[in-house]
Amino acid sequence: MLYLRNLTYHPTACPTAILKTVNLELAPQQLGLIIGPSGSGKSTLLEILSGLAEPTSGAVFWREQQLIAEQLQQLAGLVFQFPERHFCGGTILEELRLGHPELNSERVRQTLAEVGLEHLSLGASPHALSGGQQRRLALAVQLIRQPNVLLLDEPTAGLDWSMRRQLVDLLAKLKKDWTLLVVTHDAGDLLPIADCCWKINHGELKSVEPTKLQVQT
Numbered sequence: 001m002l003y004l005r006n007l008t009y010h011p012t013a014c015p016t017a018i019l020k021t022v023n024l025e026l027a028p029q030q031l032g033l034i035i036g037p038s039g040s041g042k043s044t045l046l047e048i049l050s051g052l053a054e055p056t057s058g059a060v061f062w063r064e065q066q067l068i069a070e071q072l073q074q075l076a077g078l079v080f081q082f083p084e085r086h087f088c089g090g091t092i093l094e095e096l097r098l099g100h101p102e103l104n105s106e107r108v109r110q111t112l113a114e115v116g117l118e119h120l121s122l123g124a125s126p127h128a129l130s131g132g133q134q135r136r137l138a139l140a141v142q143l144i145r146q147p148n149v150l151l152l153d154e155p156t157a158g159l160d161w162s163m164r165r166q167l168v169d170l171l172a173k174l175k176k177d178w179t180l181l182v183v184t185h186d187a188g189d190l191l192p193i194a195d196c197c198w199k200i201n202h203g204e205l206k207s208v209e210p211t212k213l214q215v216q217t
Contacts, residue, residue, distance in 0.1 A: 002026040002049075002149055002179065007058035009044055009203075018044050020203040022058070026149075026196065031171065031180040033210070035187045036200035042183035043081070045200070046151045049181070050078035062148065077142030081154040084126070084134035092137065093122040096144055103144065111144040115170060132163035136170065143178070150174070152182045156189055164189050187213060 004024040010017035019041045026032040036042050047053040051072035059066050062075055080086055089095030096108050112118045115136040126137055156164040172193040194210045
């Protein structure tokens with residue numbers, strides 16, 4: 001279980017807090033969905049959960065244990081918005097092995113199969129893939145690390161309707177084995193597979209029933 005307790009983030013340069021007393025609980029093998037407009041604090045929250053930023057106050061717990069930033073970096077895998085812009089490897093194999101040169105080809109193939117890319121050549125360039133394939137590869141880059149929690153920032157942004165549908169179907173499959181937390185400004189495609197939802201605005205997080213949001217949309 002992932003717990004956030006009274007989490008705040010208020011850099012000294014900002015007149016107001018970016019995150020204000022955030023509380024959240026997410027059970028294993030569930031998909032949690034945080035919905036909010038640009039500038040609401042969504043991406044900042046993911047940065048804290050992935051250990052890239054430290055909260056001003058409050059705490060993050062995993063299975064009753066409070067975690068510091070270094071431990072969160074091991075716990076969580078973060079897929080950025082437009083992750084294809086962050087690809088550094090010249091080939092798919094290089095991209096998956098970045099920072100993990102010990103990974104064997106069997107492990108690489110298993111991970112690619114999890115995201116539906118097992119048919120691709122390991123020597124193909126990540127930048128030569130379609131938009132949907134690049135998003136799947138970005139998921140594989142994190143999954144190969146075996147994180148406990150997978151964090152996704154606007155995973156369907158910039159994709160056409162067909163690629164969005166395929167990605168949503170993949171996330172529905174992944175949550176059978178992984179815990180997922182997704183942030184987005186447009187929840188339409190993701191609501192049907194969400195187990196729990198929150199709305200965030202001006203750094204304030206409020207729980208809301210997914211079924212009520214589906215009625216509104």
